[in-house]
């Protein structure tokens with residue numbers, strides 16, 4: 524199972540919410556903290572967790588209203604935990620947390636399961652794809668930077684994955700749309716430097732640094748490039764642009780699907796700074 528993964532630097536905190544929602548500390552640990560803490564409620568998808576102490580865990584949620592939330596769940600490992608089941612990966616919850624004004628870890632005070640997507644846990648292939656989604660969300664999102672469209676996309680995709688309306692290209696569609704929502708969308712059409720068309724090439728060198736393919740002229744001297752079939756870039760562009768919307772009707776060769784997975788895995792890995800743990804299970 525994917526654990527809590529590297530977090531990008533915390534963004535500036537939400538001071539304006541502190542002014543209207545400050546409820547003060549309510550736990551022994553919080554009582555020791557002299558900073559104001561705001562109680563915030565939102566929908567949160569569990570995307571990572573790790574042990575913090577013998578009884579507590581740190582949990583990462585992708586929330587709809589506050590971006591990624593990293594919170595201590597006190598007592599999460601006790602037998603009669605108030606969070607029982609709700610902190611498993613890939614669970615959609617309503618969460619309440621105390622938000623630290625200094626950007627430190629939040630404190631989870633309530634977590635109510637809305638949908639545990641139990642179907643994902645009965646099928647290894649579906650579970651692997653769900654865990655890939657969780658890892659991408661955990662790796663590429665930041666705290667205090669809400670992206671409701673990304674949260675809605677994740678819930679839509681996990682629902683489809685769990686309930687059966689999921690095609691071979693659906694995971695790649697999630698990836699390209701998630702990259703778009705996060706502002707990391709690669710350029711799938713034309714050269715990333717001179718913008719000329721890449722027609723007539725058997726293979727196109729793709730640069731993760733530039734997030735684009737390169738023409739014969741511009742590829743000279745570029746490092747960190749790898750070959751991608753032009754058809755793979757067209758396929759990715761079709762998914763990103765919405766041109767390929769009804770995936771039931773899209774026929775794709777195994778080789779093209781594998782090439783697309785390779786492209787997205789390497790690009791997402793370059794953004795995350797390491798190869799995604801779940802890459803080998805969804806290639």
Ligand SMILES: [Zn+2]
Pocket residue numbers: 714715716717718719737738739740741742
């Ligand atoms: Zn060029």
